[in-house]
Amino acid sequence: MTRKRRSRFDHDVICGLVNEGSSVLDLGCGNGELLIKLIESKNVHGLGIEKDIDQVAKTITKGVPVLHMDLDEGLTGLPDSSFDFVILEKTLQAVKKPLFVLDEMLRVGGSGIVSFPNFGYRQVVDSLVTTGRMPVTSTLPYQWYDTPNIHLFTANDFLDWTRANHVTVEHGLFWVDEAIIPFEEGDASEASEVLFVVKRFDAHIENLPEGRLEAK
Amino acid sequence: MVNPIKEELNVQASNPLPADTVGWTVPHRARLADVNNPLPLDCGEEITPVEVEYETYGKLNEARNNAILILHALSGDAHAAGRSAKADELNRPWQKNRPGWWDRMIGPGKSFDTNKYFVICSNILGSCYGTTGPSSANPETGQPYGLAFPVVTVGDWVRLQERLISHLGIKRLRAVAGGSLGGQQALEWALAYPGRVESAIVIASSTRLSAQGLAFNAVARHAVTTDPNFQEGNYYHDAAPDRGLAAARMLAHITYLSEISMSRKFGRKYRNGDGPGFHLGVDFEVEGYLQHQGNSFVDRFDANSYLYITRAMDYYDASSWGDGDIDQACRRIESRVLLVSFSSDWLYPPEQMKELAIALSRCRKHVSYANIQSSYGHDAFLLEVEKLSQLVRGFLKVRGVE
Numbered sequence: 001m002t003r004k005r006r007s008r009f010d011h012d013v014i015c016g017l018v019n020e021g022s023s024v025l026d027l028g029c030g031n032g033e034l035l036i037k038l039i040e041s042k043n044v045h046g047l048g049i050e051k052d053i054d055q056v057a058k059t060i061t062k063g064v065p066v067l068h069m070d071l072d073e074g075l076t077g078l079p080d081s082s083f084d085f086v087i088l089e090k091t092l093q094a095v096k097k098p099l100f101v102l103d104e105m106l107r108v109g110g111s112g113i114v115s116f117p118n119f120g121y122r123q124v125v126d127s128l129v130t131t132g133r134m135p136v137t138s139t140l141p142y143q144w145y146d147t148p149n150i151h152l153f154t155a156n157d158f159l160d161w162t163r164a165n166h167v168t169v170e171h172g173l174f175w176v177d178e179a180i181i182p183f184e185e186g187d188a189s190e191a192s193e194v195l196f197v198v199k200r201f202d203a204h205i206e207n208l209p210e211g212r213l214e215a216k
Numbered sequence: 217m218v219n220p221i222k223e224e225l226n227v228q229a230s231n232p233l234p235a236d237t238v239g240w241t242v243p244h245r246a247r248l249a250d251v252n253n254p255l256p257l258d259c260g261e262e263i264t265p266v267e268v269e270y271e272t273y274g275k276l277n278e279a280r281n282n283a284i285l286i287l288h289a290l291s292g293d294a295h296a297a298g299r300s301a302k303a304d305e306l307n308r309p310w311q312k313n314r315p316g317w318w319d320r321m322i323g324p325g326k327s328f329d330t331n332k333y334f335v336i337c338s339n340i341l342g343s344c345y346g347t348t349g350p351s352s353a354n355p356e357t358g359q360p361y362g363l364a365f366p367v368v369t370v371g372d373w374v375r376l377q378e379r380l381i382s383h384l385g386i387k388r389l390r391a392v393a394g395g396s397l398g399g400q401q402a403l404e405w406a407l408a409y410p411g412r413v414e415s416a417i418v419i420a421s422s423t424r425l426s427a428q429g430l431a432f433n434a435v436a437r438h439a440v441t442t443d444p445n446f447q448e449g450n451y452y453h454d455a456a457p458d459r460g461l462a463a464a465r466m467l468a469h470i471t472y473l474s475e476i477s478m479s480r481k482f483g484r485k486y487r488n489g490d491g492p493g494f495h496l497g498v499d500f501e502v503e504g505y506l507q508h509q510g511n512s513f514v515d516r517f518d519a520n521s522y523l524y525i526t527r528a529m530d531y532y533d534a535s536s537w538g539d540g541d542i543d544q545a546c547r548r549i550e551s552r553v554l555l556v557s558f559s560s561d562w563l564y565p566p567e568q569m570k571e572l573a574i575a576l577s578r579c580r581k582h583v584s585y586a587n588i589q590s591s592y593g594h595d596a597f598l599l600e601v602e603k604l605s606q607l608v609r610g611f612l613k614v615r616g617v618e
Binding site: 079 | 554573578586588610614
């Protein structure tokens with residue numbers, strides 16, 4: 001129940017970040033719930049990508065276009081910068097090749113919206129230290145053997161990746177007691193889940209007038 | 217305007233079938249081209265007259281907006297659902313006691329729900345099942361056309377189907393749907409008549425056949441045309457080229473299965489006993505299966521039709537709507553599109569369907585694509601009914617007909 005509530009809360013935040021009438025690609029779209037919300041509230045042109053056929057079927061039933069594909073195989077065929085927003089909502093930690101998926105996200109999208117459970121969250125870390133077992137919490141409700149989360153990383157790990165890969169963080173948000181707060185790196189251990197809006201830094205450079213590019 | 221269902225209701229009412237079937241069906245005929253209104257063909261010729269056989273299930277509503285056109289594959293016919301009430305009369309004994317080829321998808325409460333939709337299935341031009349084809353009488357000679365029949369294309373078929381739809385008083389179809397060669401017709405509908413198709417369901421198909429597929433068809437036609445009985449297609453008064461046609465069908469059946477389904481079904485089992493019989497006849501189970509498929513096919517299909525239909529399959533290339541560019545072609549499409557492939561289908565591999573899905577996505581079309589895990593190979597479109605039904609039902613449900 002708590003989890004469901006959180007999930008909708010998350011969707012509201014993403015809806016607030018996406019511009020009216022924009023194009024949105026949702027990677028790992030699940031049952032299409034976020035996309036239908038975006039289509040209905042923001043009139044977006046939406047497309048989902050999902051690897052589980054039962055979820056694909058549910059998305060189709062909602063009237064949302066969806067491609068049954070595995071993100072780890074990339075987005076070959078989708079042109080560069082063809083979507084205004086590409087969303088990775090609680091998906092990144094479940095893919096086999098997270099860096100490849102992030103690259104593809106930034107290739108295809110103007111902005112990337114990435115949300116994930118923060119494995120650096122104090123409660124998670126404490127639980128691991130005190131019980132000596134992999135944490136099972138409301139946001140991480142799985143046992144070690146059945147979890148879809150196969151790459152465990154923290155908010156700070158993600159920020160390290162942005163710095164090393166010419167990626168700008170346009171927004172950072174995190175959740176504390178169901179409140180949304182702008183993310184500061186020092187807060188990392190307080191965040192159960194985080195959301196970042198990212199852009200390829202190179203894209204900014206390309207958009208600068210030629211003289212400035214040379215100066216750089 | 218005909219009333220195609222009236223007749224069906226009266227037929228064999230005394231012989232009830234399960235509740236989820238469309239019941240006893242009768243085929244209808246319509247003359248859709250005559251001297252005053254010939255059908256122009258892609259090859260540059262015209263054909264007249266053209267008779268079309270079709271069946272319908274369910275009821276056309278008053279707004280005439282609940283019609284779904286079902287398109288059949290290579291050796292299919294208009295009898296898509298229910299039981300044929302005229303199998304004897306039409307001399308089609310193989311139809312007796314057998315439901316139509318997509319009976320599990322079409323009927324009350326099924327994916328193509330005949331309580332809601334008016335479902336039409338028509339037989340293609342060049343066939344031997346009631347629509348004008350090589351075995352029909354050539355009006356110029358009074359004899360069967362044989363190889364004088366013009367080369368027909370998927371585009372020609374769809375233009376003829378458009379005449380049928382207009383003949384039935386339908387402006388816009390709720391959906392077009394088909395598997396394999398039927399899927400290519402569904403795609404062609406969306407390309408040729410974008411304003412008249414609300415949604416297209418393309419199953420186990422692709423924008424065009426691969427070189428490998430062309431090669432199989434070439435061998436199939438070679439088997440038919442080199443049969444000593446073939447006589448340049450003029451065999452209608454003599455023995456038919458059955459051995460060649462059987463060989464063609466055996467070959468085709470290999471392409472419909474997958475390595476795993478063949479292995480599961482037959483393995484290396486012998487028909488008699490545990491060891492080899494040390495003869496060159498049919499000894500393995502799989503040989504027996506193919507021979508049975510080949511032999512039963514010659515009883516129900518015309519060799520010339522097989523040549524013409526495989527040729528149409530070869531020639532089909534959806535990208536011709538965009539001068540060879542699939543994106544340019546896809547931009548024409550206005551309907552919602554559902555694409556379904558099957559993991560072990562190597563005649564129309566999932567990769568080709570995925571390419572079409574991505575091309576449609578690039579053009580910002582409303583497209584959904586699903587690849588069903590199946591070991592059945594190409595035949596899966598007739599066998600994986602549960603998963604397929606779920607997808608089709610969900611896809612059709614959106615903006616459902618009241």
